[in-house]
Amino acid sequence: MKESLGAQTMSFPLPAYLVGSYDENGKANLMTAAWGGIVCSTPPCLAVAIQPSRLTHPSIVKNKAFTVGIPNSRLAEAVDYAGLVSGRKHDKFAATGLTPVKSQLVNAPSADDGPVILECELYQSLELGSHTLFVGRIVDVKAEVGLKTDSGALDLSKVDPLIFNCGGDYRQVGPAVGQAFSIGKNLKA
């Protein structure tokens, strides 16, 4: 039996993205974002939802670019910090010890310390209410050397991505349940 929890933003799993951008003075900044995801295959796109009051909002509008870092569990403290304070008052790279790197493809920085970075050009945006949805065209994915399996995909256990639990904590990824595009074939008979 189900109970009503009301109209709220609840979804599992949620990402813990580190969104990188340059502010109007060219200072590299990061913000943590759990609202967003992959939204198109052709062109490959990722969207992040950001409130206009956040420093990252005008930075993306001005530079028409951002990066999305996929942090691993070792970066949980830095990820949480980047969601607690504003880049207007703090240098988040200095405070966390993360290493800023300028993308060679788009006008945005990223933290080189994480396993995977998506470099995005602003493609479309949509005003939804409290948040603007910035849709970025993914121009490249950069991954730390040594994370690939024999098939060329990234090994999820090596990536060790951080998961944001809207119930209150950060989690690691757990055990495998079954192969995608495969285990469902049992039901086709």
Place this chain on the structure above:
Amino acid sequence: MKESLGAQTMSFPLPAYLVGSYDENGKANLMTAAWGGIVCSTPPCLAVAIQPSRLTHPSIVKNKAFTVGIPNSRLAEAVDYAGLVSGRKHDKFAATGLTPVKSQLVNAPSADDGPVILECELYQSLELGSHTLFVGRIVDVKAEVGLKTDSGALDLSKVDPLIFNCGGDYRQVGPAVGQAFSIGKNLKA
């Protein structure tokens, strides 16, 4: 050191949503979607990206409503099946044994077997290329009784949400890393 993987749709973690809708004949259908996420707080919104060729696409356009089921790991086989075949040729509820329930709030069905259901009214849509992004206003969240912690949040370990790994398999959620909006305070000093 990082290597380039090219422009591709890669993000961790990804959800494994079960999107519920009625087709033009009123038949309840489900499709599996990993492209999407929460995109706004006020109003609370969740977006899913769907190709125009999929049966779910005209169903959402016609009914201006859909549900998003958060499946648990026990439903992995059904989730995978719902992404392998089309509702035009198959009754996915019958094939999987999932139980269709009509939402009392929006004109869309869901599978009652999962732990959490989001009931959504179509709020905005955006053409991105291969996919249309349907932004739904979340009008209610329904959760199985017994999943809440003492604080009223959902217990992630009890929800046991399925994670889609774009590297190839489904995963469960793993161990806790730290408390959100808390562990980063160490770096504020």
